[in-house]
């Protein structure tokens with residue numbers, strides 16, 4: 001009895017835990033675009049077919065077990081032999097073939113359709129209709145480059161709704177995988193080739209999901225793999241163009257307070273500038289961009305992609321990034337900070353905005 005209860009409570013616990021998986025900002029079961037819809041349809045279709053097969057086979061299995069129980073039919077009874085029965089052979093060959101056809105046709109059709117990225121390679125591409133975003137994954141952060149606009153951002157992906165957004169993806173160190181659960185993916189980011197695909201974000205449904213979606217790394221890449229998150233923000237097409245304008249017209253925000261000025265000075269002295277850019281039009285070659293661009297840091301909702309944005313967390317991150325994200329590439333690359341230095345740096349960083 002006690003054993004049974006253990007099993008029951010395990011199931012109960014699982015139900016509770018899994019019930020949390022339906023959040024609209026990171027659930028594949030609540031698709032927010034056409035691409036996600038199609039992937040969701042394929043998931044449902046293949047699951048239904050599999051469940052159907054399991055049910056039918058189980059029913060036959062239990063029927064046979066019960067009907068031909070030895071204690072019921074006796075020791076010496078041999079049931080009617082059906083080996084080589086033509087009708088049966090045809091039936092159990094035809095049904096799987098039929099099921100496979102039902103599965104294969106939409107899978108192949110959608111694979112070809114969703115893999116069609118020819119529009120992004122056209123010579124005369126209108127960036128307003130066919131937006132391209134270059135994604136670069138690094139241990140444990142994400143860079144998003146908008147080549148048509150000369151914009152480089154990190155940690156937060158900004159996309160327009162109701163149009164195809166094309167992605168060109170790669171990694172700078174080890175393999176990662178780009179995944180926005182509610183919008184689609186996953187697709188590997190590799191070091192030796194570029195992958196391409198597109199996603200769509202439906203304006204109505206993305207509104208319901210809240211301001212930010214979650215993006216994830218879906219390929220085990222190191223000790224902080226599970227913390228390699230990014231955020232996705234959707235804007236209407238007009239708002240998006242407004243955003244690109246703001247980013248390209250960027251003017252360095254003036255550090256207002258003495259403390260912020262002190263922070264700006266420290267940012268140079270402590271080596272931070274050798275990795276981090278503070279302007280969205282980062283013209284350094286890709287290999288030199290070894291850290292998240294901080295031009296919009298003051299507007300982000302998360303620190304290092306994972307912790308809520310507030311003074312305490314920013315300071316804690318600057319003093320000891322290792323305790324947030326083990327194995328990250330910032331740890332130990334600058335002289336240790338004391339509390340007042342962290343205060344000044346926070347003051348400076350919080351003022352980095354594009355408004």
Ligand code: HEC
Nearest residue numbers: 139140141270271272275291292303304305328329330333
């Ligand atoms: C060797 C290069 C390097 C140096 C030097 C460096 N960082 Fe970083 N920094 C990184 C990397 C890499 C990350 C991303 C870490 C991660 O998320 O795994 C990062 C992340 C950050 C973040 C979080 C970014 C975000 O988008 O949330 C802040 C803030 C930051 N660094 C500030 C600083 C400051 C201030 C200094 C100087 C005291 C500094 N960094 C020095 C490489 C560096």
Ligand SMILES: [Cu+2]
Nearest residue numbers: 217219221225
């Ligand atoms: Cu990863």
